[in-house]
Amino acid sequence: MAGMTSSARPLLNRRLAEFGTTIFAEMSALALRTGSINLGQGFPDTDGPEEVREAAVRALRDGRGNQYPPGPGIPELRTAIAAHQQRRYGLAYDPDTEVLVTAGATEAIAASLLALVEPGDEVIALEPYYDSYAASVALAGGTRVPVTLRPDGNRFRLDLDELRDAVTGRTRMLLINSPHNPTGTVLTREELAFIAELAVERDLLVVTDEVYEHLVFDEAEHIPLATFPGMRERTVTISSAGKTFSFTGWKVGWVTATPELVTTVRSAKQYLTYVSAGPFQYAVAEALALPDSYYTGLRDDLRAKRDVLAAGLTEAGLSVFHTAGTYFVTADIRPLGESDGVAFCRALPERAGVVAIPTAVFYDHQEAGAPFVRFAFCKKKEVLEEAAHRLKGAAASG
Incomplete structure (x- = not known):
């Protein structure tokens, strides 16, 4: 940049030095570039009431x-x-x-x-x-x-x-x-x-x-x-x-x-x-004044979607952890012969047309989260079914 003095001091506040672009931005951009189903970032694909x-x-x-x-x-x-x-x-x-x-x-x-x-x-x-x-x-x-x-x-x-x-x-x-x-x-x-x-x-x-x-x-x-x-x-x-x-x-x-x-x-x-x-x-x-039936319906709908995605991931060969809350499923990729969740997620859009988030990025002890991958199920049922189909197909061809 014109006029900028040379200095050994970096521009970014040192307290933020370890934080770059978020994994959500990276994987969402990858989804757009590859036309993949984005099960990475946790946002619904339909509006609320x-x-x-x-x-x-x-x-x-x-x-x-x-x-x-x-x-x-x-x-x-x-x-x-x-x-x-x-x-x-x-x-x-x-x-x-x-x-x-x-x-x-x-x-x-x-x-x-x-x-x-x-x-x-x-x-x-x-x-x-x-x-x-x-x-x-x-x-x-x-x-x-x-x-x-x-x-x-x-x-x-x-x-x-x-x-x-x-x-x-x-x-x-x-x-x-x-x-x-x-x-x-x-x-x-x-x-x-x-x-x-x-x-x-x-x-x-x-x-x-x-x-x-x-x-x-x-x-x-x-x-x-x-x-x-x-x-x-x-x-x-x-x-x-x-x-x-x-x-x-x-x-x-x-x-x-x-x-x-x-x-x-x-x-x-x-x-x-x-x-x-x-x-x-x-x-x-x-x-916030909606009746209890709204919250019950929301929970029932998401539970059904959780079950669709969990079943699809299991059929694709991943080991799936039980989701008791949120709208995310965490899966272990080691049954697929994989152990690096970051590499797995970066390759997954090309291999299967699906985007997920490597859980290791949420750890200080990254080795503890290395084989785990997070998928969001706050999507339309047909989108989850298509994602499961793609993952199963990729596993079969791999």
Whole structure:
């Protein structure tokens, strides 16, 4: 660039040096280039409820949200979020002081970490983890400490002793994600109770990413950590509308916590986006009031799609882990004679016309995730059936 001085110092902030283009961008670009079925990035290929979309259109036409909404979020949405937490989980939050609307859950995570973590603080996160966790910890100057979920039979399990041993005098926060992306694990009541007792015993803050709270299947149950004794006052609970209502592009998320924690998180959030998604906030407020039948239908539809994809992957020769929550299936490629998930995913579009995500990119201990690959099943049934057909054909010809 003309006029740029030569310097040994790189342009990118050193805290972000380890983070390049996200794997989602890379694999989605590969899907476009090869015309493959994209089961990589987790977004639905159909919109959510028509009445929710029409609510956004009404807000736009009525001039609601077209200018800056209030910094904490519109009152209607904050009230709806508080009502949702009360109705679903018996958690009472004051919509005026204990709810904060954010630009999706990703901003809520970033704002929470930037506000609550200082250089030298350790943040324990369950590995593998959503990639923004690592970047947000780095931006805050913290040190991430991964505790690895390991295969145990047909699911991934948290080693509670390993979690306890990871806590040191420098630990500031536990960053918990359940239902868990990418493994599909849903932490049990016993596991959550252990985490809660540990947090209280060691006086730790807890940030919980619960964006898949309504996407739980079979015997699994989502139980917010904030419901456990001693946890409401130390937990920042995060969720969003994108996964629950299939409008991921709207980027409407939220935080519920004590007034002190919400004020702290808002102090960082106001210098990120300040506000966002004005008209969509009104629509999400209406969406949160949908009857229980909506959530049941969503769960049943996704469970059926999970089963279609899991069966197809099994027929293609992969070993499939049970998905108790989220809309991802994790598979082990070693039965195919493969062991490098990154190489496998980069070759898969040419071999089978399907895109997936290598799970290793979500690990600090990449060798622990090397043979695992994540597939998204939040797609039309016929798309999943075609993907399964392609994978089976590629396996047969390979």
